[in-house]
Each structure stands twice: as C-alpha cells, then as structure tokens.
Amino acid sequence: xxxxxxxxxxxxxxxxxxxxxxxxxxxxxxxxxxxxxxxxxxxxxxxxxxxxxxxxxxxxxxxxxxxxxxxxxxxxxxxxxxxxxxxxxxxxxxxxxxxxxxxxxxxxxxxxxxxxxxxxxxxxxxxxxxxxxxxxxxxxxxxxxxxxxxxxxxxxxxxxxxxxxxxxxxxxxxxxxxxxxxxxxxxxxxxxxxxxxxxxxxxxxxxxxxxxxxxx
Numbered sequence: 569x570x571x572x573x574x575x576x577x578x579x580x581x582x583x584x585x586x587x588x589x590x591x592x593x594x595x596x597x598x599x600x601x602x603x604x605x606x607x608x609x610x611x612x613x614x615x616x617x618x619x620x621x622x623x624x625x626x627x628x629x630x631x632x633x634x635x636x637x638x639x640x641x642x643x644x645x646x647x648x649x650x651x652x653x654x655x656x657x658x659x660x661x662x663x664x665x666x667x668x669x670x671x672x673x674x675x676x677x678x679x680x681x682x683x684x685x686x687x688x689x690x691x692x693x694x695x696x697x698x699x700x701x702x703x704x705x706x707x708x709x710x711x712x713x714x715x716x717x718x719x720x721x722x723x724x725x726x727x728x729x730x731x732x733x734x735x736x737x738x739x740x741x742x743x744x745x746x747x748x749x750x751x752x753x754x755x756x757x758x759x760x761x762x763x764x765x766x767x768x769x770x771x772x773x774x775x776x777x778x779x780x781x782x783x784x
Contacts, residue, residue, distance in 0.1 A: 570600060570672075571595070573600070573623055573624060573672065574595065574600070574623065574674065576623065576624075576647055577621070577623070577647060577674075578591075579647075580647055580648075581694065582649070582694050582695060582698050585690065585691065585694070590685070593684060594676065594681075594685075597676060597677040597680040597681060597684075598674050598675060598676045598677070599674070599675045600623065600672055600673070600674055600675075601672070601673050601674075601675055602670070602671070602672055602673075603625070603627075603667040603670070603671045603672075603673055604667065604670055605667055605668065605669055605670050605671075606666060606667065606668075607666070607667045608664065608665070608666050608667075609627060609650070609665040609666065609667065609673060610651070610661050610664070610665050611661070611664050612631065612660070612661055612662060612663050612664050613660045613661065614660060614661050615659075615660050615661075616654070616655070616661065616678075617677065617678055617679060618675040618676060618677065618678055619649065619652060619655050619675075619676040619677075619678045619681055620649070620650040620651060620652075620665075620673055620674075620675060620676075621647070621648070621649055621650065621673065621674040621676065622644055622646070622647060622648050622649075622650055622671060622672075622673060623647060623671075623672045623673065623674050624647075624671060624672040625667060625668075625669040625670055625671025625672060626643060626644060626645040626667070626668050626669040626671060627643070627644050627650065627665055627666060627667050627668060627671060627673075628640050628642070628643045628644075628665070628666055628668050629641045629642045629643075629644070629650075629651070629663045629664070629665055630663060630664050630665075630666070630743075631663050631664065632664075638743050639743070639746050640743050640744045640746075641663055641706065641709065642705065642706070642709070643668065643744065645732075649698055650665060650673075651663070651665065652695070652698065652699060652702075653699050653702070655678045655682075656695070656696075656699065716784055718745075718747050718751050718752075718754075718755050719755045719758060719759075719783060720783055720784040721745045721747065721784075722745065722747075722752060722755040722756060722759070723755075723759060723764075723780050723781075723783035723784050724783075724784040725741065725744065725745055726759070726765065726772065726774065726780060727774070727777070727780050727781055727784070730774055733772055734770070734771050734772060738752050738753060756772070759780070759783070762779070763775060763776065763779075764776045764779045764780050764783070765780065
C-alpha cells in the first residue's frame with residue numbers, strides 16, 4: 569500500500585485525532601484500489617461491506633431520472649468519504665458512483681472499522697458531522713435545481729466553478745445542471761451578449777463577477 573499517498577488522509581478533520589496505533593489498524597483493514605476513468609465504483613442498489621474513501625482523482629455521484637437521463641448529484645474532487653450514509657445505516661447505495669478521472673479509492677472493511685472506531689464518541693460525532701455536511705450540500709443542490717431557472721443555474725455554476733470550468737465539456741456541465749446542452753449553450757450566449765462573460769479560443773472568462781452573481 570502507498571503510505572505516502574495515504575498520508576494525505578491525516579489532513580482530513582475526520583481523521584486528525586487518530587493515534588499512530590489507530591493509523592496502523594486503519595491501514596491493516598484497508599485496500600487501496602485503482603479505478604480507471606469511467607470505471608464504476610458501485611451501482612444504486614449495491615450493498616457494500618466497505619467504506620469508500622477517495623484518495624486521488626475524482627468521482628461523480630449520479631442517478632437516472634424517469635426518462636433514463638443521467639442526473640449528477642455531486643462531483644467529488646478531493647480526499648473525501650463517499651456515500652458513508654449507506655455504511656452507517658447499513659443500507660444499499662442510494663446512487664451510482666463512477667470515476668471521472670483515474671482515481672485511487674481506499675476500501676476499508678466497514679465491519680472492523682465500525683467496531684474499532686465508532687465506539688469512540690468523539691470520533692463518532694465527527695463521522696456523523698461529515699454526514700450532516702453532505703446532507704446540507706444535497707439540500708443546497710436540490711434547492712438550486714427547484715428554484716433557479718436555466719439562466720440562473722448556468723450563471724451560478726460559472727460563478728462557483730471558474731477554476732475548473734474550462735476542464736469540462738458542455739455535455740458534462742449540462743448533466744451537472746440537469747439541462748440540455750442546447751439550453752446551456754443558449755444561456756452562455758445570453759451572458760456573453762450581456763457582456764458578463766467572454767469566450768475566446770474555447771476558454772470562458774468572467775468579465776463582470778458582480779453582474780454574474782446578480783443573475784442568481
């Protein structure tokens with residue numbers, strides 16, 4: 569197992585209280601697995617005996633709507649627990665998960681993790697707080713999808729994702745926003761015509777951040 573890679577975990581708040589003995593035990597019940605881009609980590613309905621932790625790369629959590637269209641619930645691009653609610657509640661995964669970059673995932677034997685770590689009230693509290701944060705993120709996402717029109721969704725995404733905006737295709741962004749690529753292109757054109765953004769040689773730049781913020 570790549571210990572240098574796993575050292576990154578020690579900077580995560582959920583793990584910062586662990587002793588060296590705890591770390592040794594965590595590593596002993598874990599396997600580091602590589603997933604190539606577009607590999608599936610798990611499908612909705614799968615039951616797993618492992619806690620999934622993203623160490624390197626990026627994954628997306630997604631579902632399919634009644635028409636069979638993909639709806640992206642979240643993209644994870646930093647060290648993070650993945651779908652830990654399913655483990656804590658011991659239920660099937662409520663969504664699908666796919667690697668969107670070559671990724672390294674730490675698979676932790678959840679039964680052993682639970683009996684060793686979750687008996688500690690302090691660690692359990694931090695673990696539960698990580699779930700609370702995910703729930704708040706999901707509520708925020710759902711609120712945005714339900715209350716914002718297409719232009720506002722596009723403006724909000726551009727405003728909040730400027731650094732990684734040009735790394736994604738219009739098709740990928742449209743899936744994240746749950747709109748069609750045509751709708752995305754139309755609203756980017758609106759923002760461009762209003763002088764709020766600019767596209768040059770395939771790169772999108774924000775010209776008027778305050779005006780963009782006012783769109784949502």
